[in-house]
Amino acid sequence: MLSSNAFIRQSLETHLFFARIMKEHSFFLQVGFTPRDVSYSQQADNLRMEFDKLLWEVVCLSNGIVSPSVIQSGEVVTPYTLKAENLTSYYTGVNIPTYITQAEMELMGGECTMFNPMFEQTIYMLNHRAICLITAIIDFKTNVLSNVLSCNMFTTNYPLLIDHILREAKLYLRMIVRLQNREKIDVEKEIYEQELFWNRIMAEHSKFIRGLLDPTENDLINIANNFANEFDELTEAVEEAIKECLPIDEITDESLEATKRVSDFNAQGTEGLLDCKIRSIIIPLLGDHVLRESNHFIRLLKKFQKID
16 A cells, blocks of 8 residues: 555646646647637636646645655756746737746755645545546547547647547546555556557657648658657557567667657757747647656656666
8 A cells, every 4th residue: 555655745746747738738729629619618728727726736735745856857847838838828818827837946856754644635635636627638638539530620639639638638547546546556567558658659749740840841850750750669669568578678778768869859849939940830838748748758767767
């Protein structure tokens, strides 16, 4: 059974990363609908604001409690997040509450080991509310994807992107439910599952970027395409390792090197978008979003290397 300390710390760390990801998913969906589907835009906006509330509560509870490695990883915020939010808000007219980002930039990691039982109950209730909210966004994404695939709806988001963000929400839900049940994680199994999941995500990020760049951006398109192919190969390698019960150490090393390189590419791309030096239809916040996800995967892979 998971200890109280691990339950509190892991719950907050999971929310710090994923609640921001979910609020941005809601935003990407919100701005992708056509005027006909204004009710869907409103639903997405409502979900976004609910995740804003959740994230703000998590930030207020996290200072001095979450691991320094999470704060320093660049998965919570990056040096570009605030500017990306401001520019994205300017482009779309959607009000993005940047006070949350400013508070996250000041978060301090810590190794607190003594918690009041009431604090543990607070985290339990936070998780309970989060489960209801994540379930709601899963239902919404499922509905949108179904409409798009049956040609009942047009959106500027790729069908694969909607499926992609649906899978991320389902992972978030599974993780919080397991924490809520105080389930101890089988680390060996977790390495295979997480690497399979995130290598696929990295491949898809590269495919989205490739498709959203202006056709004149040949060099960037080629780089994105090469990353897509590389992560597709890594995904296949993990699948093969799972099927054949093979060790994964070498794939972990290769995945880490590839993810470091794609993180650098995402950082440069985000800078280029913010400085108006890249021709594309990529909203600046999407650049920062995929950068944070690559940073999250880097932290996981480094942890897996230590376990190996």
